[in-house]
Amino acid sequence: MVEWTEQERSIITNIFGNLDYEDVGSKALSRCLIVYPWTQRYFASFGNLYNAEAIKTNPNIAAHGTKVLHGLDRAVKNMDNIKATYAELSVLHSEKLHVDPDNFKLLADCLTIVIAAKLGSAFSPEIQATFQKFLAVVVSALGRQYH
Amino acid sequence: MNAPPEAVSPAGWVSGSSQHPSGLSSFRMFASYPGTKTYFSHLDIGPGSAHLSSHGKKIVLAIAEGAKDISQLTVTLAPLQTLHAYQLRIDPTNFKLLSYCLLVTLACYMGEGFTPEAHAAIDKFLSAFSAVLAEKYR
Numbered sequence: 001m002v003e004w005t006e007q008e009r010s011i012i013t014n015i016f017g018n019l020d021y022e023d024v025g026s027k028a029l030s031r032c033l034i035v036y037p038w039t040q041r042y043f044a045s046f047g048n049l050y051n052a053e054a055i056k057t058n059p060n061i062a063a064h065g066t067k068v069l070h071g072l073d074r075a076v077k078n079m080d081n082i083k084a085t086y087a088e089l090s091v092l093h094s095e096k097l098h099v100d101p102d103n104f105k106l107l108a109d110c111l112t113i114v115i116a117a118k119l120g121s122a123f124s125p126e127i128q129a130t131f132q133k134f135l136a137v138v139v140s141a142l143g144r145q146y147h
Numbered sequence: 148m149n150a151p152p153e154a155v156s157p158a159g160w161v162s163g164s165s166q167h168p169s170g171l172s173s174f175r176m177f178a179s180y181p182g183t184k185t186y187f188s189h190l191d192i193g194p195g196s197a198h199l200s201s202h203g204k205k206i207v208l209a210i211a212e213g214a215k216d217i218s219q220l221t222v223t224l225a226p227l228q229t230l231h232a233y234q235l236r237i238d239p240t241n242f243k244l245l246s247y248c249l250l251v252t253l254a255c256y257m258g259e260g261f262t263p264e265a266h267a268a269i270d271k272f273l274s275a276f277s278a279v280l281a282e283k284y285r
Binding site: 001109114121123 | 149171179256258270
């Protein structure tokens with residue numbers, strides 16, 4: 001059972017409360033596909049991914065990035081029960097989408113970088129640690145139902 | 148391997164990391180990955196520590212040195228390879244953690260300027276750097 005302090009809860013709700021989901025979601029996913037090109041394997045049907053420019057302007061990627069970020073909302077609203085909240089999504093990623101769970105961490109890392117670029121020096125070491133703790137719980141929950 | 152993009156020159160990196168208040172990548176690493184603190188029981192690593200600042204600078208300078216000629220990494224890092232393998236014996240998985248915190252520091256410092264392309268290039272360089280650093284371990 002993950003323990004959250006009041007401060008950690010407010011850090012997470014603040015970050016997500018001030019987020020432009022469309023902007024950050026699309027940036028995080030496209031960054032992941034550019035920095036870790038092997039992740040493109042899951043997006044063969046999404047159209048032109050031939051180079052960084054194409055990926056950054058691909059509307060399917062942008063829409064999907066937004067979707068993923070809204071999916072994180074569920075964890076923000078259920079911080080005390082992230083494992084159960086994501087049980088179904090975990091099954092989906094395993095049984096239907098066949099995503100290697102190592103990829104969750106790659107996307108989480110890119111999301112952190114996008115948020116860091118947005119917040120600049122306001123993204124202090126403490127806030128970074130809390131955000132990474134949150135994403136680690138999410139990543140773990142998403143990988144939980146794999147067998 | 149191509150050199151890191153112009154926008155992220157080693158010089159910019161060093162000044163960014165060492166002057167920016169939240170630019171101490173090591174401090175970020177200690178906050179997010181507490182296990183890394185175990186290697187520093189002999190130093191003061193609290194906020195604002197002069198030890199941490201000078202140590203962090205050493206690391207960033209070594210990385211900048213490596214960036215000058217990436218094809219010569221094994222030559223440039225030879226002394227550091229020996230140091231890490233036989234004296235410091237830091238588990239190489241920690242190199243990834245520090246590399247990541249360096250990227251976060253760069254992102255905070257450069258904002259939108261830390262493009263996905265720059266991120267990819269530097270991540271690739273830091274991976275190569277870390278691999279070379281660990282070459283003498285066994």
